Every structure is written in C-alpha cells, then in structure tokens.
Amino acid sequence: MTQNLVIIGAGMATGRALEHLLDAEPDAYNVTLFNAEPRGNYNRIMLSPVLSGDKAYDEIVTHTAEWYDENGVTCRFGEKVAGIDRTAKTVTAANGDVVPYDKLLLGTGSNPFMIPLPGHDLEGVIAYRDLEDTERMMTMVEGQKVVVIGGGLLGLEAAAGMAARGVDVTVVHLMGHLMERQLDEAAGYLLRKALIDKGITVKCSANSKEILGKDGHVTGLLLEDGTELPCDLLVMAVGIRPNTALAAEAGLAVGKGIHVDDQMVTSDADILAVGECVEHNGALFGLVAPLYEQAKVVAQTLLGQEAAFVQKEVSTKLKVTGCDLFSAGDFADGPGREDIVFRDPARGVYKRLVLEENRVKGAVFYGDTADSNWFFGLIKDGTDVAEMRETLIFGPAFQGGTPLDPMAAVAALPDDAEICGCNGISKGTIVAAIQDGATDLAAVRTVTKASGSCGTCTGLVEQVLGATLGDDFVIPAAQSMCGCTDLAHEEVRRLIKSKGLKSMPAVWQELGWKTTCGCHVCRPALNFYLLADWPVEYQDDPQSRFINERKHANIQKDGTFSVVPRIWGGITNPDELRAIADAADKYHVPTVKFTGGQRIDLLGVKGEDLPHIWADLNKAGLVSGHAYSKGLRTVKTCVGTDHCRFGTQDSTGLGIRLEKMLWGSWTPHKLKLAVSGCPRNCAEATCKDIGVVCVDSGYQVSIGGAAGMDVKETELLCQVATEDETMEVVAAVTQLYRENAKYLDRIYKWMNKVGLDWIKDQIDDPDTRRALADRFELSQSIYRKDPWAEHARDKAETYQPLANLTLEAAE
Structure with missing residues (x-):
C-alpha cells in the first residue's frame, strides 16, 4: 500500500531529496508538498544573477x-x-486543513x-x-x-547586483576585512579593492548604532x-538561523537546529x-554540497535502504562581483605552520597555501581558482607534498618538471578528484557518465548534476569532457534564446537575414516556434533584430x-517615474534650465539630480503627469x-579647446555632433559615449562603449x-x-554592433565573441565602413523621433506641438 509523505518546505534540499x-x-x-512561498523549488544560489539582470527568474526555476x-x-x-x-500523525495547514502522513520531511x-538595532x-x-x-x-x-x-x-552579492543597476551602494561590515570566514x-x-573599483563604497570595522527613519520609512x-549613511x-x-519553530512546537529535539541522526x-x-534547519553532531550547514548529500540520505532512508550522512x-568556491574566490581547510597561522604565497598584482591574482608537516592544511585563492579542485584534493587526502614543494603553488600543470596544458592537467587528476563542489561530483562519476553516452555538457548535467547549481565548475566539466572524448568532443552549442525555441540568438539572427523574415509571425512560423506568439524573453529580442535588419519593411512593435x-x-519603486531631458553633450543654457525648474515646480517633482552623464534627472513624476511634463519640456x-x-544614453564631453588650456580639439562640438x-x-x-579633448581624459572616454580621445594629430576611437x-x-x-x-x-561601428550582436549584450561582450580584429577589418575597409554608415543613417531617417513629442501630442490636451521637430529645431 502506498504511504503518504508530507514535505514542509520546497527548498533546494527537499527538492533534491524528492528527485x-x-x-x-x-x-x-x-507526496504532498507545502511551501510558505507562493512557488515551488528554484535555485536560490542564482538569485544574484537575477538581481543584477543577467538572468530572469524563469531561468533559475528547477x-x-x-x-x-x-x-x-x-x-x-x-x-x-x-x-x-505527532500522535495523530497529521499536519494542520494555516487554513485548518488536516493532512495525514506516514512519513514527514521537514x-x-x-x-x-x-x-535588533x-x-x-x-x-x-x-x-x-x-x-x-x-x-x-x-x-x-x-x-x-x-x-x-x-x-x-x-551582502556582497546584494551590493554588486544593485550596483550593476546604477544604484549608489555602501557596504558596512563589522570585521576588519570582507568575508573573514572564507x-x-x-x-x-x-576583494575590497575590486568592489571599490566597481563603485561600491566599503566600510570595514564599522559598527552600526541606529537605523534612522522618517514617517515610518x-x-x-x-x-x-x-557617521550617517543616507539610504532609500x-x-x-x-547571517541565518535554522528555522526550528515548527519542530520545537511539535516537541522534537531541538538545539541550534533540529537534531538528526546519521539517517x-x-x-x-x-x-x-x-537542509539548513538541521543540526547533525553539533554542526549546522549552509553550503549546498552537504545539503545535497543529506538529500540523498533522506531518500534512501525513506525507501528503507541503508545510508548514513x-x-x-x-571548500568554498565563489564568484563575487566577477571576482573568483576559493578557500578550504584551516588557513589560520599557528606553530609549526608555513605559508607559500604567490602574488601577481598586475593580474589581480593572490594564492596562499598553509602547510604543516609537508601537508596542505588550508588554501586561499583570489582571482585564479582554476586549480582549486586539485588543491582541495590534497587537503582532503592529507597528501605529502614534500617532493613537489618547490613547484606546489603553481598547481598540477607544473608537477613533474614539465608544464602541462590545462586539458592534460585535468586528465592527470585522479578519479576521486572533486569537480563539482555543490553536488559532490567526482571526476570518476563524470567520466562514467560520459562513457555511458553523456557526450555534452547538458547530458552530463542531467545525469550527474555537475555544474547544475552555482555553475562555477562548468569550464572544468567541459575539460573533463574534452579529455575523455578527445577529438569526438564537440564544443557545446549556444544556449537557446528562450523556451519557445531551441535556436540560439545568433542562429535566429542569421536565419532572419538568410530567409528574409520580416515580421514576428514569419519568424514564429518559419523557424518552428513552440508557442504561437512568443514570450516576454524572445519578443523584445525579435523586435530589435527585425528592426535592425529591416528598417524599411518592419514596423516597430x-x-x-x-x-x-x-x-x-524609468519607473521608480513607488510607481512614479524618472524624466531625463536630453542635454546635447552636457551643454545647456539658462532657458532650458528655467524650463526644467518650472516643470519641477509645476509637477511637484520631489528630487532633481545631476546624473553621471551630465544630465538632469527629474525623479518622482506621477504617471498621469508624464504627457504634460513632456509637452512643457518640448516647448522649451x-x-x-x-x-x-x-x-x-549620453555622449559625455569635456570643454576641449573652447576653454581648457590642454585641449587639442573641439571635444564638446564633436560630442554634440555625435549625440x-x-x-x-x-x-x-x-550605449554610452564620451569625447575627451586630450589624453588627460576628463570625460572618461576610456570606460565607455565607444570613446573618442582627441590628440594633436586627430581622433583616437576606442570601443568596448x-x-x-x-x-x-x-x-x-x-x-x-x-x-x-x-x-x-x-x-559604422554602431551599425555593425546593431546588425551582429546578441540582444542585451553590451559592446564589450559582443567584442569578446567576434574579436576586435574582425571589427577592425570591417571598419578599416572604406567601402564596408561607408555602407555600414549609410545603413545606420537610413535607419535613423525612419526611426529617429522624439517619443515624448508624439505621446504628448496624443495625450496632453494643452500641448501645442512643435512644428516639424528636427535636430535643428531641437537645438
């Protein structure tokens, strides 16, 4: 007779146990599964990419x-x-429903x-x-x-994700350095230096005293x-605390967590x-690897099989704000211990090994963690490293006197070397799966779960595939655009051009879309691809x-909007400033802010006021x-030869022309641009998508x-x-980017894929460059318009439209 299993909590640990x-x-x-959240299991490790905008929630649902x-x-x-x-063997839901169980999993x-500040x-x-x-x-x-x-x-992932959105973030940390446990x-x-370089303010050895507020916020x-740090x-x-309340109320043994035995x-x-709610032999657990090991034991116990956790x-292998980190073992100083340290400041690489009696006791790596699994194996196995002492810090590729290439180094790893720390998957397990027919990354991930959690081991798994399959290993295809199609962005772009597809229904029909009208992921991308490739024939949607x-x-957190007028090259005049001030007064704009791109941001405009404020600004x-x-977005400029004694060219005038x-x-x-009037680079042209630096002999154009x-x-x-x-x-380079890049790739990501040399080849050829520029001008002649003017004309009763709004009129 089938028994009833009730599970309370749809987290990663119970999800894996259920699998x-x-x-x-x-x-x-x-199985009956309760969850306080209004959803099922998703990969909480990947919330950070959702926060930063690199992933959508749908992509992390497991x-x-x-x-x-x-x-x-x-x-x-x-x-x-x-x-x-426990006596009746039932659980009671918040709505009063009573559900019986034979076995209950918390x-x-x-x-x-x-x-409690x-x-x-x-x-x-x-x-x-x-x-x-x-x-x-x-x-x-x-x-x-x-x-x-x-x-x-x-905390750092939260800070990095919001900073990527342009938010002004300050991290306050009680201890003397970040992530002191790892x-x-x-x-x-x-790590702190890298965060500061990314625009995040970091205050260590800082003790919080009071959270300030006004009107309840x-x-x-x-x-x-x-020190007072203002914030919205x-x-x-x-930190976290095991959630033991339900177990304690039921009379279960509880300490720091819910007490469990080896089963x-x-x-x-x-x-x-x-999962995180349990206490086993005095220990609590927060990393994914032990939770997944517990999940395996849970399933075996429920099936009456012998198992023990x-x-x-x-080890901890992390990626914070684009910085690779690894730590394992005990890296504290102590009697009889010695350090081996490698530093490469130019590459931002730091490696430290702690040795005791010729055995690695701890390791800390920053910036280069490629060999971390090998070092972790040395720590776990207590390997005597005396014979490799002189080359140890350089990793497995340098043992034996002759450097190995990365593939050979992976091939040399023993079968019990751990490849995927989250899921505890060894090289031998992956090799066995490959030999059984899992010949690509997706198949290995499905069979073994390797690279299926945080993803930091993906490259290593691919190297195991390459080392095992040799010439039969095929580089994995690009990820599909969305669930509507198996085609990648690049394939869709190519087929739109080669098949002459000039509408979204044509794409859906001819390319075998699985849905009839696309989804929120593919529709914006398709709209852009069609617009960029067929500016005459395609109508923007x-x-x-x-x-x-x-x-x-830009919608704000309270439902109001941010209104940013264009200020050509950062140059304005008293009439424009008066118009902006008058609009701020008239529409009770609570915040007026200068942006980093030399513009003025009116924050807190009500939605119903948008057409009217646009109309007033248009009049000016x-x-x-x-x-x-x-x-x-903007073309940032310095004053150039108009005012600066160092200016070599008219950077302001050029910036306005470009904008x-x-x-x-x-x-x-x-797309962000900047024009600096001399190599002193006051306009910060060398960190924009496209930057122009004026020199005595002309103009240096840089990208990426x-x-x-x-x-x-x-x-x-x-x-x-x-x-x-x-x-x-x-x-020309803007049009080349428009015609070839994946949607939502900045120029530097596109450049990394196609190579700067390829882009140079297109731009250096005068005929190709002119053709690209002509296609850009054609597209602009069709699509360049002021949406504020159009919508204000349609919606604002008091608006008197400007006659023939052109670039000249807008000047």
Missing part, C-alpha cells in the same frame, strides 16, 4: 508546475503549516538574522533571502542609495563613530529533516519592448534623453569599455584625422 526518491521508486509515496504535475506531487504553495500532531530552512522595523529594512527580497532590491534605480549591512557572500586579510583586501544608518533601502545580510531522522522515527571537509521603453520613462526645445532605452547623429537609435543594449559589474578599458579601434571621419567610424 532522488522519485527516480528510485516513483510510486513509493503519495522544478516547474509541469514537473510536479507529471510526478504526481500535490502542491500547496503559498500555504504555511500551523502545527504537527525542510523549513533558515531565517535571516535581523540585528533601533529602527530595524522601519519600512525599507529588508533581508536578502528569497525572491521577494530580490524583487524589492530590483526596484532600486540609478541615483538611489542603498546600505548593505554585512560583508559576507550574501578569506584571509590579504585576499579580503583585494528608513532614511539612513547611523554608525557608532557618528537598507539590506541586512548578517537524517529526528527524535521521532517517522519524521526526517534536511557523513560530514566531510568542504511597442508592446514587445520593456516597460520603461513603453512608458518612455528639450526632447527625451532616452534614459530608459536600449539605445544611446545628434546617434540619438533615438535602438541598439542591443544601452565598461564601468559596471565588469570594469574594462576600451581598446583602440582606429585613429582618424578629421571630425567627419570620426562621425563615419562611430556610425
């Missing part, structure tokens, strides 16, 4: 509604469990610890734990301020030294527990654009600054800069002698 159970004996239990349905799991999501009756997880209950004080917290942080926009208390992994002081220093954080949102990321059974033989040495592009303004000759668009040429254009992602999550210096594209040549080069 193991259903794979082994799908009919062993009737168990869909269809999966639960196909496996016969009764889902009660958004329902809390009010109590457990996966109640943990609760974020909130420091004065003001901790103010609106705008949140933790970083789940999707709701992530979505709250995603409402923060450029110009707003956030304070993050906690310099551990979660990193030593030197590595912590490098947070306004700042007061430190013990009297305060995030606490200072993951609690003090009640019919109740098991797994054994605590193992664990506003409903396939993101919300800010549809609204022609101001047009939309497209601060919301996947297109040109008037590029404004209103749609590109795969936002970035100053967000990734900080990158531009690379020289070409040098030309005249302004007109510069205009043509910029138009």
Whole structure:
C-alpha cells in the first residue's frame, strides 16, 4: 500500500531529496508538498544573477508546475503549516486543513538574522533571502542609495547586483576585512579593492548604532563613530538561523537546529529533516554540497535502504562581483605552520597555501581558482607534498618538471578528484557518465548534476569532457534564446537575414516556434533584430519592448517615474534650465539630480503627469534623453579647446555632433559615449562603449569599455584625422554592433565573441565602413523621433506641438 509523505518546505534540499526518491521508486509515496512561498523549488544560489539582470527568474526555476504535475506531487504553495500532531500523525495547514502522513520531511530552512538595532522595523529594512527580497532590491534605480549591512557572500552579492543597476551602494561590515570566514586579510583586501573599483563604497570595522527613519520609512544608518549613511533601502545580510519553530512546537529535539541522526531522522522515527534547519553532531550547514548529500540520505532512508550522512571537509568556491574566490581547510597561522604565497598584482591574482608537516592544511585563492579542485584534493587526502614543494603553488600543470596544458592537467587528476563542489561530483562519476553516452555538457548535467547549481565548475566539466572524448568532443552549442525555441540568438539572427523574415509571425512560423506568439524573453529580442535588419519593411512593435521603453520613462519603486531631458553633450543654457525648474515646480517633482552623464534627472513624476511634463519640456526645445532605452544614453564631453588650456580639439562640438547623429537609435543594449579633448581624459572616454580621445594629430576611437559589474578599458579601434571621419567610424561601428550582436549584450561582450580584429577589418575597409554608415543613417531617417513629442501630442490636451521637430529645431 502506498504511504503518504508530507514535505514542509520546497527548498533546494527537499527538492533534491524528492528527485532522488522519485527516480528510485516513483510510486513509493503519495507526496504532498507545502511551501510558505507562493512557488515551488528554484535555485536560490542564482538569485544574484537575477538581481543584477543577467538572468530572469524563469531561468533559475528547477522544478516547474509541469514537473510536479507529471510526478504526481500535490502542491500547496503559498500555504504555511500551523502545527504537527505527532500522535495523530497529521499536519494542520494555516487554513485548518488536516493532512495525514506516514512519513514527514521537514525542510523549513533558515531565517535571516535581523540585528535588533533601533529602527530595524522601519519600512525599507529588508533581508536578502528569497525572491521577494530580490524583487524589492530590483526596484532600486540609478541615483538611489542603498546600505548593505554585512560583508559576507550574501551582502556582497546584494551590493554588486544593485550596483550593476546604477544604484549608489555602501557596504558596512563589522570585521576588519570582507568575508573573514572564507578569506584571509590579504585576499579580503583585494576583494575590497575590486568592489571599490566597481563603485561600491566599503566600510570595514564599522559598527552600526541606529537605523534612522522618517514617517515610518528608513532614511539612513547611523554608525557608532557618528557617521550617517543616507539610504532609500537598507539590506541586512548578517547571517541565518535554522528555522526550528515548527519542530520545537511539535516537541522534537531541538538545539541550534533540529537534531538528526546519521539517517537524517529526528527524535521521532517517522519524521526526517534536511537542509539548513538541521543540526547533525553539533554542526549546522549552509553550503549546498552537504545539503545535497543529506538529500540523498533522506531518500534512501525513506525507501528503507541503508545510508548514513557523513560530514566531510568542504571548500568554498565563489564568484563575487566577477571576482573568483576559493578557500578550504584551516588557513589560520599557528606553530609549526608555513605559508607559500604567490602574488601577481598586475593580474589581480593572490594564492596562499598553509602547510604543516609537508601537508596542505588550508588554501586561499583570489582571482585564479582554476586549480582549486586539485588543491582541495590534497587537503582532503592529507597528501605529502614534500617532493613537489618547490613547484606546489603553481598547481598540477607544473608537477613533474614539465608544464602541462590545462586539458592534460585535468586528465592527470585522479578519479576521486572533486569537480563539482555543490553536488559532490567526482571526476570518476563524470567520466562514467560520459562513457555511458553523456557526450555534452547538458547530458552530463542531467545525469550527474555537475555544474547544475552555482555553475562555477562548468569550464572544468567541459575539460573533463574534452579529455575523455578527445577529438569526438564537440564544443557545446549556444544556449537557446528562450523556451519557445531551441535556436540560439545568433542562429535566429542569421536565419532572419538568410530567409528574409520580416515580421514576428514569419519568424514564429518559419523557424518552428513552440508557442504561437512568443514570450516576454524572445519578443523584445525579435523586435530589435527585425528592426535592425529591416528598417524599411518592419514596423516597430511597442508592446514587445520593456516597460520603461513603453512608458518612455524609468519607473521608480513607488510607481512614479524618472524624466531625463536630453542635454546635447552636457551643454545647456539658462532657458532650458528655467524650463526644467518650472516643470519641477509645476509637477511637484520631489528630487532633481545631476546624473553621471551630465544630465538632469527629474525623479518622482506621477504617471498621469508624464504627457504634460513632456509637452512643457518640448516647448522649451528639450526632447527625451532616452534614459530608459536600449539605445544611446549620453555622449559625455569635456570643454576641449573652447576653454581648457590642454585641449587639442573641439571635444564638446564633436560630442554634440555625435549625440545628434546617434540619438533615438535602438541598439542591443544601452550605449554610452564620451569625447575627451586630450589624453588627460576628463570625460572618461576610456570606460565607455565607444570613446573618442582627441590628440594633436586627430581622433583616437576606442570601443568596448565598461564601468559596471565588469570594469574594462576600451581598446583602440582606429585613429582618424578629421571630425567627419570620426562621425563615419562611430556610425559604422554602431551599425555593425546593431546588425551582429546578441540582444542585451553590451559592446564589450559582443567584442569578446567576434574579436576586435574582425571589427577592425570591417571598419578599416572604406567601402564596408561607408555602407555600414549609410545603413545606420537610413535607419535613423525612419526611426529617429522624439517619443515624448508624439505621446504628448496624443495625450496632453494643452500641448501645442512643435512644428516639424528636427535636430535643428531641437537645438
């Protein structure tokens, strides 16, 4: 007779236990799954990429509604469990429903610890734990301020994700260096430096005293030294506590967590527990690897099989804000211990090994973690390293006297070398899966789970594939655009051109879309590809654009909007300033801010006032600054020869020409330019998507800069002698980017894929360059328009439209 299994909590640990159970004996239990969150299992490790905008929530869902349905799991999501009756063997839902169980699995997880500072209950004080917290942080926009208390992994991921969105972020950490549990002081220093370089303010050895507020909402954080840090949102990321309340109320044995034995059974033989809520032999668990090992044991116990959870040495391999980190073992100083340290400041690489009696006791790596699995194996196995002492720090490729290439180094790893730390998957397990037919990354991931959690081991798994399959290994295909198609972005772009597809229905029909009308992921991309490739034939579809592009303004956390007029090259005049001031007064704009791109931002405009404020600004000759668009944002300039004694060319004039040429254009992602009048680079041209540096002999045009999550210096594209040549080069490279890049790739990401040499070849050829520039001008002649003027004309009763709004009229 099939038994009833009730699971409380749809987290990663219970999700993995359920997978193991259903794979082994799908009919062993009737499963009912409760979850307080209104959703099923998703990969919490990947909330950070969702926050930064690199992934959508749908991409991190591990168990869909269809999966639960196909496996016969009764889902009660958004329902809390009010109590457990161990005598009657039932659980009672918050709505009063009573559900019987034969076996009960507790996966109640943990609760974020909130420091009981004065003001901790103010609106705008949140933790970083789940999707709701992530979505709250995603409402923060450029110009707003956030304070993050906690310099551990979660705190830094929260800070980095919001900083990538242009938010002004300050991290406050009590200890002397960041991530002190995982990193030593030197590595912590490098991490702090990298964060500061990305625009994040970091305050270590800082003690919080009070959370400040006004009208019930947070306004700042007061430190013990009297420093006051203003903020619109305060995030606490200072640790977690096992959620034991339900277990304790049911009379189960509870200490720091819910007590479990080696079989993951609690003090009640019919109740098991797994994950962050448990305490096993005095230890608590927060990393994924031991939780997944517990999940395997849970499934075996439920099926009556012999199993035992054994605590193992664990390593921490992380990626914070683009910085690779690794730590394992005990790296504290002590008697009889010695350090081997490698530093390469130019590459930002730091490696430290702690040795005792010729055995590696601890390791800390920053910036280069490629060999971390090999070093972790030395720590776990207690390997005597005396014979490799002189070359040890250089990793496995340098042992034996002759450097090996990375593939050979992976081939030399023993079968028990751990490749995927999250899931505890060894090289031998992956090799066995490959030999059984898993010949690509997706198949290996499906069979073994390797690279399926945080993803940092993906490259290593591919190297194992290459070492095992040799010439039969095929480089994996690009990821599909979305769930509607198996085609990658690059394939869709190529087929749109080769097949002459000039509408979204044509794409859906001819390319075999799985849905009839696309989804929120593919529609914006298709709309851009069609617009860029067929500017004459294709009609832009506003409903396939993101919300800010549809609204022609940036939505704020309170539902109001940000309005940014275009200020050509950062040059304005008293009449424009008066118009902006008058609009701010008339529409009760609460915040007027100068942006980093030499513009003025009107923050807090009500939605119903948008057409009217646009109309008033249009009357003064101001047009939309497209601060919301996947297109040109700004062209930042310095004063050049007009005023500066160091200026070599008219950088301001050129910047204005460029902005008037590029404004209103749609590109795969936002586009930022700058023109500096001399190599002193006051306009910061060398960290923009396209930068121009004026020199005595002409103009140096560079591309591929970035100053967000990734900080990158531009690379020289070409040098030309005249302004007109510069205009043509910029138009051509912009069009080349429009016609070839994946949607939502900045120029530097596109450049990394196609290579700077290929881009140079197109731009250096005069006929190709002119043709690209001509196609850009054609597209602009069709699509360059001021959306504020159009919508104000349609919606604002008092608006008198400007006659024939042109570039000249807008001047």
